[in-house]
Amino acid sequence: MAIYDQYAKVYDDSGQIAFSIKMIPYLEGLLQLHPVPGCTMLDLACGTGTVALSFAKQGWEVYGVDASQPMLDQAKQKAEQTSQELILSQQDMRAFVVPHRLALITCLYDxxxxxxxxGDLTQVFRCVAAALLPDGVFMGDMNTRVTLEEVWGNNTFFVEREGIALVMLSSFESQSGLSTVDIAGFVRQDDGRYSRFDEHHAEIAYPDEQVRAALEAAGLQVEAAYECFHFEPPEEDARRIMWVARKPGDRR
Incomplete structure (x- = not known):
């Protein structure tokens, strides 16, 4: 079963929305430091659309792409409830296309x-470069090895909210740098019983120099790497890095 399928309906309520809410003012601060040529944007891997909707409410033309149709369904529902327009499509982030080039592309929450x-990471960056206007900006955050190895590691995590319980079993492979997380979710139904869903997630952390090289190979110029939610370069023990890269163009 695809990830973020049954999980989609309870994603926000499980507490995951907190990251997006925290990200919104941070992106606004980044845009002050890294201005873009217009008010058109794509939120790549947009999920339930929290960040995309925040830009739409400010008058931006906003596109959202995600591989999960159930997540897009949640984003569409939220847009309708708030009378906002999001242009949503289900696409693979390694091969996405948009109707016209955009001023800003974000790819958030690792x-x-x-x-x-x-190769896949570089292909995403190539698609980003193709979709950006000249002088357009890409902003994307990534987990570091510190997070995958030391924070997640080989552990079991529990999340409990009203009517929702998640059990997450993480495993880290030192040689490959691969982290896997198996999620068992339990959601209370109207009759009081709980239904279960299971998902398998996998992430890998890349050294900074490899991310930088991949961005540059795609034709993007790295303007900054920040410790995420801050505006300073990352320390050695940084858990998450925000990359900011620009497509070369005439800035006049």
Whole structure:
């Protein structure tokens, strides 16, 4: 079963929405430091659309791409409930296309770490470069090895919210740098019983120099790498890095 399938309906309520809410003002701060040529954007791996909707509410033309149709369904429902327009499509982030080039592309919540080969990661960046206007900007965050090895490691995590319980079993392979997380979710139904869903997630962390090289190979110029949610370069023990890269163009 695809990831973020049954999980989609309870994704926000399980607490995951907190990351997106925290990301919104951070992106606004980044845009002050890295201005873009217009108010058109794509949120790549947009999930339930929280970040995309925040830009739409500010008058941006907003596209959202995700591999999970159930997640897109949640984003569509939220857009309808708030009378906002999102242009949503189900696509593979390694081969996505948009109707016209855009000023800003974001890819958030370690979605890039789901690219399990450097070739796949570079292909995402190539698609990003093709979809950006000249002088357009890409912003994407990635988990570091510190997170996958030391924070997640080989552990069991529990999340409990009203009517929702998640059991997450993480495993880290030191040689490959691959982290896998098996999720068992339990959702209370109207009759009081719980239904179960299971998902298998896998992420890999890339050294900074490989990410930088992949961005540059795709034709993007790295403007900054920040410790995520801050505006300073990452320390050695940084858990998440925000990459900012620009497509070369005339800035006049």
């Amino acid at each position: 979605s890039l770490n789901y690219m399990l080969s450097l």
